[in-house]
Amino acid sequence: MQIRFRLTVLSFLQFFVWGIWLISLGGYMFINFNNPVDPNLGFKIGSTYGTMGWASLFMPAIVGILADKYIRAEILLAICHFAAAISLYYASTVTTATDMITAIFMVSCFYMPTISLSNSISYSLLTKHNYDVQKSFAPIRVWGTVGFIVAEWAVDLLGWTQNNTQFYFAAAAEVCVALYCFSLPKIETIKSTEKKSFVTRLGLDAFSLFKNPTMLVFFLFAMLLGAALQITNMFGNPFLGDFGKNALYADSFAVKHSNILISLSQISETLFILAIPFFLKRFGIKQVMLISMVAWVLRFGLFGIGNPGAGLSFLVLSMIVYGMAFDFFNISGSLFVDKEAKPEIRASAQGLFMLMTNGLGAILGGAFAGKVVDVFTDATGNKDWPSIWYSFAGYALLLAILFPLVFKYKHRKDAIPDTLSH
Template identity: 25%
Template sequence: MAAIDGTIAGGARPAAGMLTARLSALMFMQFFVWGAGAVTLGLVMQTVGIGDLIANAFSVGPIASIVGSFLLGMAATRFLSPKMLMVILHLVGGVLLFILPGFINPEGGSTFVWLLLCYMILYMPTVGLANTIALKSFGERVDRFPFVRAFGTIGWIAAGLIIGWAGLSASPEIFRVAAVVSLALGFYSLTLPNVEADAPSDGSLVRQVLCVEAFGLLRQRSFLIFVTCATLISIPLAMYYAYASPYVGAAGIENVGGTLAIGQMSELVFMFSMPLLYRRFGVKPLLLVGMAAWALRYALFAIGDGGSGLWAVYLGVALHGICYDFFFVAGAIYTQTIAAPKGVNAQAQGMLTLFTYGVGMLLGSQIGGLLYAQLPATPTIADWQGMWVAPAVAAAVIALIFQFSFRDDSREGVRG
């Protein structure tokens, strides 16, 4: 039954339809904020003359995932509710977003990167917190999560389309668009279900802050292999987020934001099939297909151009649905399944964010920066093609490692 203070503790939950609508709005705004500020950031920076800082700008998110996951997404949820953390982080973050455009220029480039780091330390933990609120609110009905998460994709699509249609794909004003929605989400979070924070264990405060219980899940071989492969696949993922927009621009496509939104549209299509596919096949086939799709996407980018090969650019972008849904959404559900018996749901989601958006994407951003540094100051489409070969090979190798080493030992528990 519901706890006395109104937190969701057990069986009694808000009416299914109303709960789904509330959580769908949460996901829409959560990913609209990210999409508005991230989809064309590489193009913005290249346009204003600070393209050499793209790798650093896309490294702050991973660094923030590591710092934020420890300080807020994992440790703080032991003592504060996920709901109140969402309120605080999005309101303060919205203020920072309004400030950022004033520093996106050659004179303020370095300051921009530092301010972006501060913002991302606030934002990145909210990804895991939003997942936690939704998954805990649904209880045992985790199969409803992909439907709600689909509205995050719709939010990302809406952000890309609005940015593109408004002619802001190459403008620093993308951050002010994100700021408005961030503030709205901060106030809206006051209305979210007040799910319980992870229950403190009987261990010492140090053990709680260091999230020993969550990291203890890595003693399970299958979960360790999953987290390892998730970290590795995030390395080539980082290159897509950082360099897809200037690559698409180099192919001669003007509406870069709208074009990249095609990827989120395909994500939306596959998102709705996730509950059925997860119940039917389990986690391994979905994760494997997701990783293979990353390899295919980069191979397509390696042959795509602004002429007869333009189809490969569009198809590579459209593969985002399989790339993201089949790996990261299925991975979030799998993590919830592994963590639920230990009662460390929020910590486990934070830990997954730490390894994927943190360690993996930090490595990917820096490796991508090294590859980008080999390109001319104004890369042609031919220059870009060579850059995508390395992530294509890397993703293929990771998929093979996963195929021959991972065994889904949670299959029976998920079917229930």
């Protein structure tokens, strides 16, 4: 019980430090880096978020190799969090959008590997203490989402979303996480005599899945849908903040506490995950992925309709539907990959899925979304937000139309387990 509690604390802290700045970063950049008006600021914000994708392409694999062979995982996790703290402190000092791209790339290089590394530590310690990893990890991981939500609320209620105090706070929190990591039980490195190629160590064996036309189409759409994942992280906060320019909405809850409103998305995410086993067993991956795409259409479309006044209900509905849009793609897709991959490449296949979604997808989404925002921004910096969100909704709708036409997969109701056991 003690080890489960300690891993729960780790999960909470792991995502708490991310939630401090991830959602509010876009709004912070629009407020602080747009005087004089920068006609390319949307693209720069997209590029800033895209650095997480670039970092995800190579850093988790490199850190994973170090943890396997050379440095104990809990020590390496602490080092990464310390380095992320230093990078966040640097982010608090920059005064241009271009410099922020560099700063967040530095943060991402050290933070993004900690997500998989903290998971690996949890798996190892649960196994060592004779817990059923499949049953024990999910209740631990859900506290990571809780930590993210608590961080969003804290930064919002403390009034730090539009100033650099959020980065000081995040840096201090990263130091606390690093110190906590040093207190974790030892995770010994593996002195294996088995010789593996560098390709195998990087998990590139999973690229053999591309030989299967069905999996090739799946991973392609995973990348394209992954592009949608960061769009509202990037521009949800700036969108709500812009309503503050209108006297009708300046004092509204959605403007003053945009982070809290956006946090409904993460709350919804924790609830919809419970529905995944039923939907996968009843409808199969093709229909569930299609449901996710339609949910993304609604997510963006409802943002286009909504406002902090009479249209507040549309904003709330957009937050609620996010849980279905995210979980039915991200979690269901992961389960599908696990089922289709051979046992010897399952871990690598999961890495490939993450590379396509959080790596290439995030890069594509950052560049695409930033350009769309710039196209609908006039010379004075005012944005046509409805047109922006309808453009994103149109993108998701196009994917929803194409996906069932090109993804050929026959569902068997006995192919998916009743529980999230993988």
